[in-house]
Amino acid sequence: MSLEINATEQIIKIADITLKGRLDAFEAPTLRKLCDTYVANEYTHFVFDLTDVSMLDSAGLAVLVSVLKRARLKNGDVRLVWPREEAASRILKLTKFDQVFVSIERTDIVPKGF
Amino acid sequence: MVLEISEKHREIFKSLASGWMRIGATCVQLVQDKEVLIGQPDTVPPFVPVLTTHIHGSDLTLNVYGNVDLHWAPSAEATLDLLAKLMTADHDLDSMTGALVETQDRLVALYELTQATRRTLDVPLLLDLLLQQSKHLLDVDGGFVVLKEKDKKSIIHQVSETPLHPAHMEAAVTLYQRDPNRNIFKDSETLPSSMRNVMMVSLPIRDEVSASVGLFNKTGNFTTPDIKLAKAIAGHIGAQLENAMLHKEAVERTRLETEMDIARQVQTAILPQTLPHVDGLDIYATSIPAFEVGGDFFDVIDRSKDSLVFALGDVTGKGMPAALLMSMSHTIIKAASRNMPFTHPHQVLDRLNHDMATDFTKVGMFTTVMLGLLDCKTGSLHISNAGQSPIYYLPVDKEPVLLEAQDIPVGILDTYKYSTQSIQLTPGDIFIAASDGFPESRNSAGDMYGYERMKALLASKRGECAKEIAESLLADVNTFCGRQPQEDDRTIVIIEFQGNSMKNLHGAETLTVPANFKDIRVACDHLRTLLARNNAAPEDINLCELALQELLTNLVEHAYEDNPSGKITVTLTYQPDQLHIATKDSGTPAIVNLSVVAMPEPHELAEGGYGLAIIQSVMDEVKHTYENGWNHWQLIKKLSQN
Numbered sequence: 001m002s003l004e005i006n007a008t009e010q011i012i013k014i015a016d017i018t019l020k021g022r023l024d025a026f027e028a029p030t031l032r033k034l035c036d037t038y039v040a041n042e043y044t045h046f047v048f049d050l051t052d053v054s055m056l057d058s059a060g061l062a063v064l065v066s067v068l069k070r071a072r073l074k075n076g077d078v079r080l081v082w083p084r085e086e087a088a089s090r091i092l093k094l095t096k097f098d099q100v101f102v103s104i105e106r107t108d109i110v111p112k113g114f
Numbered sequence: 115m116v117l118e119i120s121e122k123h124r125e126i127f128k129s130l131a132s133g134w135m136r137i138g139a140t141c142v143q144l145v146q147d148k149e150v151l152i153g154q155p156d157t158v159p160p161f162v163p164v165l166t167t168h169i170h171g172s173d174l175t176l177n178v179y180g181n182v183d184l185h186w187a188p189s190a191e192a193t194l195d196l197l198a199k200l201m202t203a204d205h206d207l208d209s210m211t212g213a214l215v216e217t218q219d220r221l222v223a224l225y226e227l228t229q230a231t232r233r234t235l236d237v238p239l240l241l242d243l244l245l246q247q248s249k250h251l252l253d254v255d256g257g258f259v260v261l262k263e264k265d266k267k268s269i270i271h272q273v274s275e276t277p278l279h280p281a282h283m284e285a286a287v288t289l290y291q292r293d294p295n296r297n298i299f300k301d302s303e304t305l306p307s308s309m310r311n312v313m314m315v316s317l318p319i320r321d322e323v324s325a326s327v328g329l330f331n332k333t334g335n336f337t338t339p340d341i342k343l344a345k346a347i348a349g350h351i352g353a354q355l356e357n358a359m360l361h362k363e364a365v366e367r368t369r370l371e372t373e374m375d376i377a378r379q380v381q382t383a384i385l386p387q388t389l390p391h392v393d394g395l396d397i398y399a400t401s402i403p404a405f406e407v408g409g410d411f412f413d414v415i416d417r418s419k420d421s422l423v424f425a426l427g428d429v430t431g432k433g434m435p436a437a438l439l440m441s442m443s444h445t446i447i448k449a450a451s452r453n454m455p456f457t458h459p460h461q462v463l464d465r466l467n468h469d470m471a472t473d474f475t476k477v478g479m480f481t482t483v484m485l486g487l488l489d490c491k492t493g494s495l496h497i498s499n500a501g502q503s504p505i506y507y508l509p510v511d512k513e514p515v516l517l518e519a520q521d522i523p524v525g526i527l528d529t530y531k532y533s534t535q536s537i538q539l540t541p542g543d544i545f546i547a548a549s550d551g552f553p554e555s556r557n558s559a560g561d562m563y564g565y566e567r568m569k570a571l572l573a574s575k576r577g578e579c580a581k582e583i584a585e586s587l588l589a590d591v592n593t594f595c596g597r598q599p600q601e602d603d604r605t606i607v608i609i610e611f612q613g614n615s616m617k618n619l620h621g622a623e624t625l626t627v628p629a630n631f632k633d634i635r636v637a638c639d640h641l642r643t644l645l646a647r648n649n650a651a652p653e654d655i656n657l658c659e660l661a662l663q664e665l666l667t668n669l670v671e672h673a674y675e676d677n678p679s680g681k682i683t684v685t686l687t688y689q690p691d692q693l694h695i696a697t698k699d700s701g702t703p704a705i706v707n708l709s710v711v712a713m714p715e716p717h718e719l720a721e722g723g724y725g726l727a728i729i730q731s732v733m734d735e736v737k738h739t740y741e742n743g744w745n746h747w748q749l750i751k752k753l754s755q756n
Contacts, residue, residue, distance in 0.1 A: 025667040026631035057663045058724040059631075069719045087656040094731055095724055096716040 023060035044076025140180030398580035427483030474525025510542030629680035673701025
């Protein structure tokens, strides 16, 4: 009996988004719109690099949560590169989202962790 | 009535005459008014008739010559009677036939006239048709129409080979108006010399237009059927003329409306669409144009960091000229305010007046204008007022003052020198410039809204933000006027001076920000600066800023529901051991039970509902009250001691 091979190809689309500055109620809609476009184009995996985010509020957080929800529905996920600033990371701890989002280190152009 | 002798009558007469001759007559004649209508033989005998018979009630006579027995006289009379009756009947028949033919002709002519005028809306052409047809049908030398509209010059139109002097035509109209039941005038003593006779009929147009048609110099005399015909023609053309005149008015009105539309567009286009945000000031300005746009304009120009120029003016007159002059004035003020290194507003007015006086004089217009220059930091306000009213100054703790204009409007005297007056504003003071469209609005009883009523209303709204004051005033004037339409533009500029981060005796700092996500950052920056200046711990600064950001976001989203004109007043009171944050907004009352607010479980991935929970978790005290239309939030954070 000869070897049977069933090979399928799977392409995972990863959106790698680096943010800089204040992610608050004023800026959140811009980010949401961008992510909506990625989701519509079948991106399932998202990396948000928050290293240089100076301030994050609940409106900004809501965008990240919304992306996470939609990614998971398509077997995808979200990774965060943790913010350097306390003013940004504070809310993740307060809302306990540090236990929900998996954080990764920014090491290379292609992020590890998936 | 002259009877015509037809061939038939001649034959009858001949046989009659033959009969008389057989009984001895030598000559028989039928005479009318001494004229021989018919005779047998033709020659008149040189002697008197032996028998003369008259027809009673007519001028016909039968003369019989020769040797005739007179007892035939009654027979002669009877014969003549019969003959006369026959002739009269025949004459009547002939004239009736003639009249019928004539009527037929006239009906056809009238029909043709109707056809010719049906599609014509050209007034002179219609008048021409009317007169040409009348002239033709009535056989006159000429005709004229005099149209007289109330308060306007008469319009005279005539068709004639020998034109009449206008005064002669007016004289005929005057004669007719004096005695409208009479249509025909032929008295040489009353008629102008150029007319032998004239027939006047009126042209039925709208009540406010009196129009008469005159037809003059008929060969022979005008008859009653002529009047009827002229009236019929006039009646028809009159209706058509009315259409034509209404059409002409409609066209003119459309042209005017188009001009008004363009004027309105010009005016709307040059008014500022956004107002500058300046720290320490609450600025609001608006202009509600009337249906027929007046010439109100305003502008608020952020000149540099610390100085603000604002202007409000009203060009006299309406329509395109006013809109253009307004636009030019506005441009000069704007350009001068931006680029001219002036220190006093009268310098700008001098320039405006100098540049524009000739243009204003040319069209007989002028503009009132008030120009203000405010130092946003110190509250030093300079104003120059060229006839603009009303201008109110509402000091924070005193009665409002109506500031009278010191100078004449711009565009009257090109050598005039304008002046500046100065006011030192203190935090809480309000300065209001408005157009007279507010106080001079009237209700249906004709009463004016008035300067005092306006002052009282403004005084009662002193605690509110600039936009609310303006809206209260607009609403109050509308209520006062009821259904009376707005006759003039209503324009207002309100500036509340809060001072740059107004500091009060208790060390509190207050600032008012527009309710949108961008502007609330100003308050957050302010908090960060205040705490950093006082060397608060970075951790405390972050937490307080997060709490304020979350609170203000909630107010924008829920209290004002994205209503961008809402305002939020933030008061920060720093003490070494605590920071007190108080906010005040006039949005939807918050209904919230702070004792049951909980942080959503993160694994549920809720996309909202974190704000209040975050605030509660980072602040030591959170309170909300609602009173007199205001939401008050108070947050306290105990600060860690360095």
